[in-house]
Amino acid sequence: MTIQPENQAIAQEHAAENSAAGDAIALICGGGSFPRAVADAIARRGRRPVMFAIKGWADSKVIEQYPHHWIALGQLGRFCRLARAEHCHDVLFIGTLLRPAIRDLRLDWPTVRAMPRIIRSFRGGDDHLLSGVANILADAGLRIIAVHDVAPEILVPDGVLGRCQPSARDRADIARAFEVLAALGPFDIGQGAVVADNNVLAVEAAEGTDNMLSRLIELRRHGRVTARPGIGVLAKAPKPSQDRRFDLPAIGPRTIEYAARAGLAGVAVAAGSAIIADAAETIAVADRAGIFLAGVGRGSV
């Protein structure tokens, strides 16, 4: 698979060409830069992205280059109305969307009616929450699609992406880290783990990958992680049970920068099911830092 640099000009041109078409896709946009990467990829393929930016989560700089609406969490009724007005039938969730506090929700009537289902979803991790939302949208005639349906080129391909290659020890660490992630799958948590020379140094839960790596940087500074720099891998994979229409693991330049500062040898992500935002820059950062970046398919460690 070839990873192309983002080309904003082409993206906007395509978006303009298709603005009258009914072939629009509603992107429900959480935080981070991934929503734009997905919108760009959708536009390059001649479909029209319409951004539904979640207040408090989405970054206005990321979403404002496409037609967009701001929505509050909990306004499913408003969302469905706007999505229909924009001729969207397909809905794609993208970007960080942390478990919202129930007290932060502003509920409209269709959402209030759906509350019993939503409340039930809150117990038991993100997967259940998001599956609950999916069911509600389906009732409104909206189809939830996945990134791989419309923009497979922003998923991490199989193989080493940059110049640095993982060593035999790194490959063993990658395998062990993926085993840790698989063991935690039933508990519907994190998508990241760090293993260095066969020792599990960190497991991601509610804190997110960047925070987990920051912790390693701190532990190293205080001498509590003593593996010498250049040993250890960050592995990211979707949970075994994960509905891949939501919340795929994602990496970007910042992930690589943190991994390098944490003294790791590299980053390995599940091939075909993790998003790489700004691929060219992400790979360039890895090459500059001298760490590897690899997509790992089944049985390819």
Add this chain to the structure above:
Amino acid sequence: MTIQPENQAIAQEHAAENSAAGDAIALICGGGSFPRAVADAIARRGRRPVMFAIKGWADSKVIEQYPHHWIALGQLGRFCRLARAEHCHDVLFIGTLLRPAIRDLRLDWPTVRAMPRIIRSFRGGDDHLLSGVANILADAGLRIIAVHDVAPEILVPDGVLGRCQPSARDRADIARAFEVLAALGPFDIGQGAVVADNNVLAVEAAEGTDNMLSRLIELRRHGRVTARPGIGVLAKAPKPSQDRRFDLPAIGPRTIEYAARAGLAGVAVAAGSAIIADAAETIAVADRAGIFLAGVGRGSV
């Protein structure tokens, strides 16, 4: 089981009475306050604790009330010589002993000869490291014993220790947290996990329990943990594979303080296989904070 307050006067008196006896126990002391709690319990039972304080880890205030020697990590030869001179045949490891950097070790000759075994132990987590050391000591005629052999009263008993009782939700969270710990057992990592309303919020690896709880305090401050205060439990248990002669999970007043600041409902530890230091104070802190503290036996959640 009755938990008695520490009684330093009695402890020292007993230690003095038995100072001429050959029935001495060598305590290899890492960090934290637990070594003194164990030494006090040993002295109360009429045996003579001799503290071997590890330089850079042990706290001089904790060890200096008993006969003691300072040893550097890696000086197994010196330790064996001193232990024999003190008529110790039993050796007990106690206190925090983080994975040392190989570069920090000062090796004496018996240790250098043992290095191939020690180096092998460094791969694969604490259990392997400590088991490697145990074998080396056994070769020198020293018997490694466990806390439950000499001071079972400092292990957390089954049942609720303070005034607050876990709710039905707390009990479900406790069960789930222990499931997480069991799933991670094969990977030889941490002894702690936090679950709130069925969501796994944090998993402990190299950072230690206090750091894990500090992270939750931070995540809550930044709105990334939104469970309302008073929900969630910290669970601690030995790894399924853990050699209980080393590195038992431990709780003390600080654990409770951090758990309270992290907004948790309480703390649950595996009954009979976790150390409670300063039990009276630990329980008092839990009662003041309004959180529960429970020892959980098999099938008693």
